[in-house]
Amino acid sequence: CDEPSGEGVNVFGFFQPKFEYNQNEGIDDSNTFNFNRARIGAMGSIPYDFSYYMVLETSPSKNNGTPYLLDAFVTYSRYDFARLSFGSFKSPISLELNTPCHKLHTINRSRVVEQLATPDRDRGFMVLGGADTTLFQYSLAITNGTGLFQNDDNKRKDYAARLVTNPHKNLKIGASYKFGKATAAVDGMPEDERTRYGADLQYKQGAFMLQAEYLYAKDVGSYTTGGGCGEPIEVHQGDIKRDGMFVMGMYKFQNNLQPVLKFEYFDSNKDVDSNTEYCTTYGLNYFFNDWTKIQANYVYRAEKEKEIDNDIFMLQVTVKF
Amino acid sequence: CDEPSGEGVNVFGFFQPKFEYNQNEGIDDSNTFNFNRARIGAMGSIPYDFSYYMVLETSPSKNNGTPYLLDAFVTYSRYDFARLSFGSFKSPISLELNTPCHKLHTINRSRVVEQLATPDRDRGFMVLGGADTTLFQYSLAITNGTGLFQNDDNKRKDYAARLVTNPHKNLKIGASYKFGKATAAVDGMPEDERTRYGADLQYKQGAFMLQAEYLYAKDVGSYTTGGGCGEPIEVHQGDIKRDGMFVMGMYKFQNNLQPVLKFEYFDSNKDVDSNTEYCTTYGLNYFFNDWTKIQANYVYRAEKEKEIDNDIFMLQVTVKF
């Protein structure tokens, strides 16, 4: 059928021009104008029970500036307790990963989420149920486990699940789990395994909100590092246990100013001492209107071993359409 | 003029998340979630006699995941018997190539069309006439012959033509022809030549449809292989003659289920024996509505010489907007 679907196509997107000032240990500071995210896509409903969502990431600061298909899924939503999605989508683990990118309270996600809730998007099949108003919400996904760009090369799939309960109107408690096997990075070895556990909570009281999240990761055979803050991704051989968490509080004043304070740590190897990184983010958000905001973040990065100059100041405008 | 054109811009597209299970001769089977096509674009009319069409392919499984401009043409349509298009568009040869990708009856096109009706898209100038309701329809194109990505490096162009006649309301018979010259792949040789002939028919009777198509290719100087099923394209020196065909039947039941059966062969060198490939596709399509369908295909690939394990099972959802 060449007619557009009954309810029309909605074009949507958002982009985030940013100014960033970096301390660089040993050399001069630098600053640059760049982009965080820059997305454009289409979504809509198809009577009676289908919907679709397709969005491209076009930021020059992601994927070497080459645009790519980010989320693209079709959803069958006849049953609210079991909606089915097929395509590419965010992994259903972690509170902060599942906060939409244009609604994040700090400019960057926390380091533990960037490092351990990977791949942030994957291809496969998902079942979802519940809503913000129900006692429980859940998501279950079967995915390749190889992210957006690569096909799977074996019959093993990754399994991820997230359950959120809403015991009181002010409180949400979440639990996440993920398990996957992959072809061994070393020939002749048994398959590599990746396990993730997570727990999180969100408490809202009037204009105040508190979020906290803990993630634990156990990798057998091989593991990846990097990927966050523009670092390249590296695959390493060997077993590793890692964890980290963040606690974040914010208060939105009636003049639309919202100070944010976030503490986080990330232990990049639980069998080694003195490698834990601590980050404190001092943030100030200002909401011009429902579609436009500006965020200022000062990120103080503390090293356990020996303090180095690597703090960051960022100023970012988000415009949503 | 900064006003949008009189009749508005229509955003359109479709995408096809897919599950694929592959037999791999000699090693373990594998399966993966991937995407077939993922397209988004804009089209519209400009009073009184112009229209435009522009669409990007954004599938992570095409062109190494880098989006690219697929079709982009402007059409002058004052005269129904000679509409003029300028830009990039599908080559006007082959019945199956000219079936829109979201309306294909099987998930993949047949091998002979993927191998011989190349490049599937090209840049140049086209004249078209007629419609589904007229006795004749025709298309004539002058193109680079180098596909979507490369400029032509000489003054030779490719010429393609297709004529479809509709002698009875149930029957369409088509004929295709293409001829082009290119700079010789071997220095000092005369120019390389490519010739294509094709014949096809389509018969509809109520819920039943039959399609058949034959393509013949003669290459002098050099020829290309691959390009289908995700294989890389290779250029080879020498002359070659190749051909192939498919026959496909389907029946759409009132419950929106449509079984499909397709036989095809492809002879990759008519001067060599025992290289012909035979493919049988057992398909089942289900139409949720005019914009959403699911297709299951089992592709049995038979080798003349010695049977190997290379069958494929695919499950694909198409959502059109």
Place this chain on the structure above:
Amino acid sequence: CDEPSGEGVNVFGFFQPKFEYNQNEGIDDSNTFNFNRARIGAMGSIPYDFSYYMVLETSPSKNNGTPYLLDAFVTYSRYDFARLSFGSFKSPISLELNTPCHKLHTINRSRVVEQLATPDRDRGFMVLGGADTTLFQYSLAITNGTGLFQNDDNKRKDYAARLVTNPHKNLKIGASYKFGKATAAVDGMPEDERTRYGADLQYKQGAFMLQAEYLYAKDVGSYTTGGGCGEPIEVHQGDIKRDGMFVMGMYKFQNNLQPVLKFEYFDSNKDVDSNTEYCTTYGLNYFFNDWTKIQANYVYRAEKEKEIDNDIFMLQVTVKF
């Protein structure tokens, strides 16, 4: 907020299929169908004082065929005398650079603008004031100076300014200035410097229009060449002074035919003789309607030293939506 912004999203774009015939000194002539620009994007207003603009370049003839984010900026426009833009945008220097690409009077910009008004787009912050109807219009920009793809690697920014005065309803006079410092291309040297001056005028009388523009460039430490006409960009060490100009006249007849005549020269090194290039463009534009036009250009390229065969004929259709 997941609602679309109050005033809706406008999808817009344009594309330019082109036929080009090239003389090639020493070897056979060649011709090809290709694309000049092919853009698609979204723009809109957000009540009460914001607007956004985001557009992708998708032409297969730019950036090796890989689409990229071109302009993307958000504007705060409460005060007409000082609108603020943040993101990526055209450098506010040069009359011809700041003529929208789909409204150019010749198919290509002049060589001096392509070579000296670089990078044509940059990331940063801009202040603009005035309109076509006011006595003065101005733009002031602070940018990386590194173009659309690279982050800045130091604290130095580029400063660009443009002032246009409208002393008579038929006349506009413009002046442009740009200055930037960059990390030295040679280690241990002081920072490289780039300076640009420009002057231009536009005179309109009924159907007749005259434009003229002069640009002067002084580079200390290093400079770039290429970038125009599909040539690769090269960085060279050393100091250089370059300049050039164009004069262009056109007349639009009542039958929508518009002949254009353009003279230009470009001196690629003012300390060297006999390197100046002269170009004469004989153009004919025909406007089918407000959104569709066809342009024919014959470009005669004269060399001071020794005439070589390098003339170009181009035929281009522009369709805007």
